Amino acid sequence: MHVTCPNCSTKYNLPDSMFKPGAKARCTVCKHMFPLAGEKATPRHEEPARSRDDDSSLEDILGSPDSGFDLDAPAQKKSKGKTKDKGKGKSKVGLVIVLLVVLLAGAGAGVYFTMPDLFGKLGLFGNATAEAPKTSANGSDEVTVTDNIKNLALRNVRQYYQPNEKVGQLFVVEGKVVNNFNVPKELVKVEVTLFDTNNVTITSKQQYCGITVSLFQLQVLGQQELESALNNKIEILTNNTNIPPGGEVPFMVVFYNPPASVSEFGVKVIEAKDPPKK
Numbered sequence: 001m002h003v004t005c006p007n008c009s010t011k012y013n014l015p016d017s018m019f020k021p022g023a024k025a026r027c028t029v030c031k032h033m034f035p036l037a038g039e040k041a042t043p044r045h046e047e048p049a050r051s052r053d054d055d056s057s058l059e060d061i062l063g064s065p066d067s068g069f070d071l072d073a074p075a076q077k078k079s080k081g082k083t084k085d086k087g088k089g090k091s092k093v094g095l096v097i098v099l100l101v102v103l104l105a106g107a108g109a110g111v112y113f114t115m116p117d118l119f120g121k122l123g124l125f126g127n128a129t130a131e132a133p134k135t136s137a138n139g140s141d142e143v144t145v146t147d148n149i150k151n152l153a154l155r156n157v158r159q160y161y162q163p164n165e166k167v168g169q170l171f172v173v174e175g176k177v178v179n180n181f182n183v184p185k186e187l188v189k190v191e192v193t194l195f196d197t198n199n200v201t202i203t204s205k206q207q208y209c210g211i212t213v214s215l216f217q218l219q220v221l222g223q224q225e226l227e228s229a230l231n232n233k234i235e236i237l238t239n240n241t242n243i244p245p246g247g248e249v250p251f252m253v254v255f256y257n258p259p260a261s262v263s264e265f266g267v268k269v270i271e272a273k274d275p276p277k278k
Contacts, residue, residue, distance in 0.1 A: 210240030
């Protein structure tokens, strides 16, 4: 049978066996105690009464003989609790995103203030100031071996042609530079030169170490996209700084549609820096 709280009009659906002479119930919404008096079921055209779940046990609603029956709260209470939990979940996600942004900003600021000269060397702020390579007496573009690069060795150097769907033919040279100094090095730069059958220079290209691209990228990216990837200054700062003794840094140099007269190639380290002293 249906029973309605006379104080707050909350309705409950209780078993007929609970309606005994002198029986009372306590509304769990307003805590008002009132005698049990049944009423007819609500017609379909009226607003349906809020009722208890059918699987609730009598122990959940029976109170002590002195206090009468203790009724459960309507189902609407539970739904509000769920909505509140969803709100908490969204706020947690927002907090995590804010924390990640703060951490990334702090890391960038730390690199800038502790190693500001690196940003200047790579042209991240202002114009880059690259040193011109020294020229030998015979006029060829040959960099003199200095104390700063004499113990930097080349390893696993290889060359191959790679077809590209946008450019045509690529001539790729890649390998690694090993730091054989007993102190760290950084901003290592290499130069690759292409020669013909008469050992005459056809073209040459300089490249900072620290970045390579995948075979798939070599196949599908255009020239501008490849150059942008291979000269990403953030990745160079990440991979080509503080190279420890015995450490190594990769490099990749790409030539676009080289002439058919290319017969040989040469690779050399032309530049390296000492990390700033703390």
